[in-house]
Amino acid sequence: MLKYTKDHEWLRLDGDGVATVGITSYAQEHLGDLVFVELPSTGTKLSKGAIAATVESVKAASEVYAPVGGEVLSVNDKLTTEPGLVNAEPTGDGWLFKMKIADGAELDTLLDEQTYKSLTTAHDGH
Amino acid sequence: MIGHKIPTVYERSVFGRCGVALPARDVPEAPLSAVELRTDCGLPELSQLDVARHYLLLSQRNFGVDSGFYPLGSCTMKFNPKINEQIARLPGFAESHPLQDPETVQGNLALMFELQQWLAEIGGFASVSLQPSAGAQGEFTGLLMMRAYYRECGDLKRTRILIPDSAHGTNPASTTMAGFTAVELPSDARGNVDLEAVRVACDDTVAGIMITNPNTLGLFEEHIGEVVRLVHACGGLVYGDGANMNALAGIARPGDLGFDVMHYNLHKTFSTPHGGGGPGSGPVGVSARLKEFLPGPVVEYMRDTDGARYVLAMPAKSIGQVSTFYGNFGMLVRAYAYIRQHGADGLRENSEHAVLNANYLRVKLRDTFAVPFDRTNMHEFVCRGAIDGTGVRALDVSKRLLDYGFHPPTNYFPLIVSEALMIEPTETEAKPTLDAFIEAMQAIAKEAANDPALVKGAPHEMPVKRLDEVKAARELIFCDRVKAAND
Numbered sequence: 080m081l082k083y084t085k086d087h088e089w090l091r092l093d094g095d096g097v098a099t100v101g102i103t104s105y106a107q108e109h110l111g112d113l114v115f116v117e118l119p120s121t122g123t124k125l126s127k128g129a130i131a132a133t134v135e136s137v138k139a140a141s142e143v144y145a146p147v148g149g150e151v152l153s154v155n156d157k158l159t160t161e162p163g164l165v166n167a168e169p170t171g172d173g174w175l176f177k178m179k180i181a182d183g184a185e186l187d188t189l190l191d192e193q194t195y196k197s198l199t200t201a202h203d204g205h
Numbered sequence: 206m207i208g209h210k211i212p213t214v215y216e217r218s219v220f221g222r223c224g225v226a227l228p229a230r231d232v233p234e235a236p237l238s239a240v241e242l243r244t245d246c247g248l249p250e251l252s253q254l255d256v257a258r259h260y261l262l263l264s265q266r267n268f269g270v271d272s273g274f275y276p277l278g279s280c281t282m283k284f285n286p287k288i289n290e291q292i293a294r295l296p297g298f299a300e301s302h303p304l305q306d307p308e309t310v311q312g313n314l315a316l317m318f319e320l321q322q323w324l325a326e327i328g329g330f331a332s333v334s335l336q337p338s339a340g341a342q343g344e345f346t347g348l349l350m351m352r353a354y355y356r357e358c359g360d361l362k363r364t365r366i367l368i369p370d371s372a373h374g375t376n377p378a379s380t381t382m383a384g385f386t387a388v389e390l391p392s393d394a395r396g397n398v399d400l401e402a403v404r405v406a407c408d409d410t411v412a413g414i415m416i417t418n419p420n421t422l423g424l425f426e427e428h429i430g431e432v433v434r435l436v437h438a439c440g441g442l443v444y445g446d447g448a449n450m451n452a453l454a455g456i457a458r459p460g461d462l463g464f465d466v467m468h469y470n471l472h473k474t475f476s477t478p479h480g481g482g483g484p485g486s487g488p489v490g491v492s493a494r495l496k497e498f499l500p501g502p503v504v505e506y507m508r509d510t511d512g513a514r515y516v517l518a519m520p521a522k523s524i525g526q527v528s529t530f531y532g533n534f535g536m537l538v539r540a541y542a543y544i545r546q547h548g549a550d551g552l553r554e555n556s557e558h559a560v561l562n563a564n565y566l567r568v569k570l571r572d573t574f575a576v577p578f579d580r581t582n583m584h585e586f587v588c589r590g591a592i593d594g595t596g597v598r599a600l601d602v603s604k605r606l607l608d609y610g611f612h613p614p615t616n617y618f619p620l621i622v623s624e625a626l627m628i629e630p631t632e633t634e635a636k637p638t639l640d641a642f643i644e645a646m647q648a649i650a651k652e653a654a655n656d657p658a659l660v661k662g663a664p665h666e667m668p669v670k671r672l673d674e675v676k677a678a679r680e681l682i683f684c685d686r687v688k689a690a691n692d
Contacts, residue, residue, distance in 0.1 A: 109623060114678035137674040138617040162679070 081170060082146070082186065083195035089170055090146040090189060093177070097152065101174040102134060102143060102165060105199045110136040113162040118154040118176055125149060125178070127185050132175050134165065147185040149178040211266075211668075214259055218249035224256065266668055268612055269480060274638050276566075278585045278615035278627025279373065279421055281451045281473035282480070283559075286546070289476070289539040298538050303530035307517055314515035317531065318504040320541045321488075327544075327552070328447070328467055329460025330490030334499040334520075335532045340448055341375040342527060343468025343487030344415070348383035349524045350466060350491065350498040351413055351442050357498075357522065363412035363441070369398035371420040371619050373446055385412055392621055396422045396578035400431060407435050413442035418459070419449050419583035421619040421627070423563060433463035442466065442495075450474040451631070452560055452583035455553030465492045475540035486536035497521040502531065558632035559584040562639060566630055569643045573650045577622050585629035587622050590614075597653040597660045599624040604671060605652070605663035609645040 081089045087106035091099045107113070115135040125131050125145035132143040154176040158164055165173035180186070190198070251259070269275070275282035293299065301310050321333040337343040348366070355363050366380045369390045377387035388406060393399045398416065414436045418426045426432065433443050445459045445467035451474045453459070459467050471486035472479035479485055491499060502517035517531075531537075547555060560583050567576055567586040574588040590599025603613030603626070615627035630639060653660045664670065 112675040114675060137678055139620055 082189035116158040123151045148181040222250045275612040278629040283631035284633040289542045293538040328490040329458025331493040332496040336500040337487040339485035340487045344379035347466040367414040376415045396424045407439035411441040415444040417446040423582040423585035471540040477536040477539040500527045562630040590626035591624035592653040595653045595657045607664040608666045
C-alpha cells in the first residue's frame with residue numbers, strides 16, 4: 080500500500096525498514112513529459128522534507144522531497160536515459176530511489192490514499 | 206515560402222562559388238604555410254546575392270514587437286521608439302572606446318551620471334550602479350551586496366533568503382549562486398505572500414526577502430508594508446525584483462516602501478530592445494546603508510582646483526566589477542533617451558496605461574479563461590489556459606494564437622496556477638489591437654469546444670508545425686555536422 084505526501088511523492092514500504100519513493104501519477108501528469116531526472120547519490124543522508132531529487136519537464140523543473148528521513152540505498156539508474164518511465168509508470172518502473180528509514184515514527188505523518196486523492200481534487204478545482 | 210524548409214547556409218553552398226571579385230594582383234604571389242591554410246573548416250561558398258537572400262528570408266521569419274502584438278507576461282515587450290536607436294548610433298556614443306581617457310568622453314559620463322540619478326529618483330534609492338548587464342545579474346549583484354553588508358557587520362549566521370512561491374525563477378537561482386539558502390513562502394488566497402508564513406520564517410538567520418511587487422500574478426502585494434516591517438524587525442534586508450516596475454514607474458517608489466536593494470530592467474521598463482537573449486541591462490539601486498557596497502565603477506561629479514568634471518570611481522567597500530567596463534552602455538543611452546522623452550508625467554502615464562490595458566484584457570477574457578486570483582491587477586494578469594472538458598491545454602491555445610498572428614503569452618508560469626497563461630499587453634498597444642486579441646482568444650475557445658483537434662494540432666499556418674519539445678530536450682543536438690565544402 081502506498082503512502083503519500085502533500086507535495087506529491089509516494090512511498091512504499093518494502094520491509095526491513097526500507098522504502099521505495101517516487102512521484103505520483105497526479106504529479107507526472109501536471110508536469111508533462113519528463114526530459115530529465117536528477118537522482119541523489121547512494122549513501123546520501125536525507126532529513127524529512129529535504130530535497131532528494133529534481134524532475135524536469137519542458138514546462139518546469141520541480142524538486143522531489145524526502146517523504147521521511149533516512150539514507151539513500153539505491154537509485155533507479157534507468158531514469159537517466161529513460162526519464163519518460165516516470166510518466167509511463169509513476170508507481171512502478173518509474174520509481175526514483177530506495178531509502179533506509181531513520182525513524183519509523185515519521186511514517187505517521189504521511190497521507191493515506193483517500194486523503195491524498197481528496198487533496199488533489201481540491202487542487203484541480205482551483 | 207510558408208511550409209518550405211529553408212536550407213542551411215551550408216546546404217546552399219556550391220563548390221567554387223565566390224562572394225567577391227578581387228582585382229588582378231599587382232604584388233607577387235606569396236604562398237601561405239600549411240598552418241595558415243586549412244581546408245577542413247568547411248566554410249560555405251556562396252555569392253553575395255545568395256547570402257543576402259538567405260538571411261533576409263530568415264529575418265522574415267522572426268516575430269518581434271515590430272511585427273505584432275507580443276503579450277509575453279513578465280517580459281514587458283513594449284514598443285522601442287526608433288529615435289532611441291538613432292540616438293544610440295550617434296558617433297559620440299557609438300564610436301567611443303571604453304579605454305578612452307575619461308576627460309575625452311565627458312558627455313558619455315554625464316549621461317551615465319544623470320541616468321544613475323534619474324533611476325535613483327524613480328526607485329526612491331540613495332544610489333545606483335549601472336554595471337549589471339541583465340535582470341538576473343542585478344539580482345546576483347544585490348545578493349552579493351547583502352552578503353558583503355553582513356560580513357561587514359560581523360553577522361555571519363544570516364544565510365536564508367525568503368522567496369514567495371510567486372517569485373521569478375531567477376530569484377532562487379541567484380540566491381543559491383550567491384551562497385544563500387532559498388526558503389519558499391506560500392501565497393494566500395488573494396495571491397499575496399502569506400503574511401503569517403513571513404512572520405514565522407523571520408528570525409536571526411534571515412538575510413532578507415526577495416519580493417516582486419507587483420508579483421508574478423500581476424497583483425500588488427497588499428501587505429507589502431507589513432512584510433517589509435517584519436523582515437527589517439528581524440534584522441533582514443528587503444530585495445525588490447524590479448522586473449515588474451512597468452506597473453509602478455512614476456507612481457510608487459520601492460525605496461519609499463522600505464526596499465533596500467532593487468534591480469531595474471532597462472530592457473523592460475525603459476524600452477531598450479530585448480528578446481533572443483539580449484542585450485539586457487539591469488542597474489541596481491540601494492538604500493543609504495548599502496551605498497558603499499555598489500559594484501563599480503560608478504560615475505561621480507567632482508569639482509576641485511582642476512575644475513568640474515565627471516570621474517569614474519569605485520565605492521569604498523565595493524563588491525567589485527560585475528561586468529566589463531561600464532555595463533551595456535548602448536542600452537544606457539536608449540534608456541536615457543526614453544526617460545528624457547517622457548519625463549516624470551509621461552512615465553506615470555505609461556504605467557497607468559499599462560495597468561489599464563491589462564485590466565481591460567482580464568475583464569474581457571475572464572468569462573472564457575478563468576482568472577484564479579480575480580481582483581484588480583497591475584500591468585499583467587494570469588488566467589487558466591486550459592479549456593475544461595475539451596482536453597485543450599494552455600500550450601494548445603498558445604500554439605493556436607500563432608495562427609491568428611499573435612505572439613503567445615507566457616505559458617505555465619507562475620507555477621502556482623495550473624495551466625497558467627500570463628498576459629502582459631504593455632502601454633504601447635492601442636485598443637483595436639487588444640480587441641483583436643480578445644476576439645482571437647474567444648474564437649480559439651469556441652474552436653476548442655467544437656473541434657478540439659484543430660487547436661491541439663496547431664499551429665497550422667506557420668513555417669513549421671508543432672515542434673516536439675520533449676524530443677528536443679531529451680535528444681540534445683547542439684551543432685549541425687559541417688561538411689567540408691570541397692568534399
